[in-house]
Amino acid sequence: MLEFRDVTFSYGAEPVLRGISFQIPDGEARVILGQSGSGKSTILKLFLGLYPPFSGSVLIDGEDIGKMNERELREVRKKIGMVFQDGALFDSMTVGENVGFYLIEHSDLEIDEIEKRVREMLGYVGLEESIIDKLPDELSGGMQRRVAIGRALLATDPKIMLYDEPTTGLDPESTSKALALMKTLAERKKISSVIVTHQIVDALEIADDFIFIDDGQVVFDGKLDGFRDCADPRVLEFLNPFRRGIAELQRKKFA
Amino acid sequence: MYTPRPKPTGFIKRFAYDSQEMLKFSLSTLRACFGRPFFLTEWIEQMHLNGVKSIYLVILTGLFAGQALALQFSIELSDFGAKTYLGRLMVLSMVRELGPVLTGLLVAARVASGITAELGSMKSSHQIDALRAFSIDPIRKLAVPRLLSLLVMVPVLTILCDVIGILGGYVIAVLVAHIHVGLYWAPVYENLNFGNIFIGLFKPIVNAFIIAFVSIYKGFSSEGGAKGVGLATTQSVVITSITILIANFISTKVVFSLIRGYF
Ligand SMILES: Nc1ncnc2c1ncn2[C@@H]1O[C@H](COP(=O)(O)OP(=O)(O)O)[C@@H](O)[C@H]1O
Ligand SMILES: [Mg+2]
16 A cells, blocks of 8 residues: 655655545555646655655555665565666676666576576566667667666566656657556556556556646545646646646547 | 755855765765675776776876976076975975876776776666665675775875876976986985975875765766766766865874974
């Protein structure tokens, strides 16, 4: 169970989160929607314990992340796989070193064994083994994102996956590959997923439970139907471009 | 470092805040030097990048600076018929002042900018957050190897610069000033005493700390994407350069008066 209990947070003078609360039961997928700058990435960073909340509590399986020291956090982070915005691959390391990063740093496995697991993982996320010696810069955005997913999975066999804008900036084909992978993971491995995005069309593919945040506050928390019919002006404003898009498609007889 | 707090506005408050943050960050980097894990591969890699790759630059600088200095000295000295003082003046000026300052400024330009730019771009692309997400302490993995590599390489490069500068002076002594070889070298050896060598090594160690602490802090604390990284890089070079010059003056003043008897 993942939970935010009345969390406030700020990087500087401006508050970024102003009293956020929500719960995500085990094994469920939840999409966090919101405009750029609304504090979505910050929520994921708080789940990882990268920053402590100012007030309120961040709970993972009932344990308060904000009160932990680095050693305790390390144990909690083993449960979590994080896919950062744009992948955040280590650009001075090869694809293989990226995917095997956690094992190289924290395990006593032989390098051959790690390489074997890295190759398996590349296959699992739908990449060719031959890219193992390439640098991240030499890959397309979509491939980088899948390497990042592989890196998160090979780390510790996580039971919670956090995705920060996993499809932003990808072409349609890469998007559907990334989405399919995330869906398989969520279903086959019984992983709880939190997907942060501002791309509602992609969000619909993975989950039908939504949290909409605006200006550091939860505006909506519920199912798709409720979200569609939500009359809050901030939700309407967020959905308007999307609705105009559908209307446009219908006008051109595409939808 | 990682616990964000409201940043004060206004030039003086901001300066005080930045200095305080940098001090705290530097202390935690120092503390981390003595703990485990130690990233040996990163340390060696940084020594190569920051030190070995700066060698040509330092050789060129030392050579031309030494020669120019020797030319000036020999002209002035010959007016007094005191050309045999050339070796002595070369050692004093290269080892005590020019070697440390020139090397410090060169490394500030080449290495401080590189470190800030690299760490800044790692920060803005969330790679530093990613390290922490994988339970790796970025201070241990990124800051410590850079600091330790500079602590080794800046003194080494400074000694190289001194040696090349004095050799450059020798070339001028023989070819231009027509001083006998022995008359150039004898005062050189004589003046490589404890006091001069001490101050000649003390200064580059201070420079290494300045370059490392400023450039690493500026990289870790940069904000606002590519533009922010560019700004941090410029600031890093400017601050290290000026601080090196100020620290050099203070070292000369203080250390000289403390160990006067050894010169
Ligand atoms: N490291 C940081 N330091 C200072 N401000 C930050 C930092 N990261 C994000 N912010 C600010 O916090 C707010 C929320 O950012 P973020 O959580 O990244 O939003 P989102 O992911 O929804 O786009 C933004 O105004 C952003 O400028
Ligand atoms: Mg974001």
